[in-house]
Amino acid sequence: MSLRVGIVGGGQLARMMIAPAVELGVQVSVLAEQDGMSAQLAATAVGDYRDLDTVAAFAKDVDVVTFDHEHVPQDVLRALVDAGVSVHPGPDALLYAQDKLLMRARLDELGIPQPDWAAFSDEAGLQSFLDAHGGRAVVKTPRGGYDGKGVRVVSDAAAAADWLGDLPVGGQLLVEELVAFSRELAQQVARRPSGGLVAYPVVETVQRDGVCAEVLAPAPHRSDRLTAVAAQIGTGIAEGLGVTGMLAVELFETLDERLLVNELAMRPHNSGHWSQDGAVTSQFEQHLRAVLDLPLGDVDARQPWSVMVNILGGPAEGTLEDRLPAALADHPAVKVHTYGKSPRPGRKVGHVNAVGDDLDAVAYEARAAAAHFS
16 A cells, blocks of 8 residues: 655645655645645645644545645644644644744744844834844744745834734734845755754755745855855754754855855745756655655755746746747756746746756756746
8 A cells, every 4th residue: 555645735836746756656635725726636635724624634544744835723733643643744843934933932042043033013112123233124924924925124113014003912023134145045954753864955046026036056156164054054953843844944145154044944945946857856755755754865966056947927928838849949958847827927837947067058048948938
């Protein structure tokens, strides 16, 4: 009887776990939020991931439950665990991916380097932080933000007045120092329940309008020290929080060459899409191995360089499929991955990967192929 993995969430991350699951002989089931989502090929159920009865019924037919996103409520997660369901990552770890205030406090306890931060619940608290940090800072909603949503750079406490007005009783917002960074990096780590752990090469991420546009793997111009420190941070967080499965740690490299943690994701992540075609073991296969507590795969790169370019928005007219023949003909060495999503401004609808031994040439191929779909 094959191993069975249930993925809560029907987005592109679940979609990209299907192929490696087939190769491993693992049966995948998906609880999708609605019909027609990216992972519809494996969607065996459609329902609300916030409803315990729905999720519990889905979990009955699988060996382990994992996730396409971090939004399943804690009471649902803990009820599954109490009922004997294997959940990876578990609620005690996911808590810190769901709430940025809790994450910041826990990383402080672990001694992980991160920006100065504070919780505040009124304009006076925010203004006090601004006064102590040069008059500008980053305000974040603790829950639900991603791809630039729920994040604002502010220089006046009144700029957060609408968010403060929507806070529940006792609620707080997060404010962080505005870090002067030279570039953004990402470190991925995989950890299995029995404790085995592997770290992927640190990569450079290029953001545009708050959304990841490109990933260069490994990060160019990296020193041995930077590589070691990034891996140390990633493994320290994975072990300190008890993460199982894939962990992505978004990092700032500061002007004085320090690394500071920006965000966490406990699942496959956009910064790891390069690994589908550039690493011996992709992040999607690795996540399945990890949550099933199977031996972890080799994380070495297949070629010296990999470049991933996101397809954002898609064509103004027609579909991605209309543009596919020309892209494949002009760039036969590039791998195109589409998500089955309709085009919409700013929406991630696919990505391309290119690999090779010359970074400039690889980047050109990836960017040119992606441009076919703009």
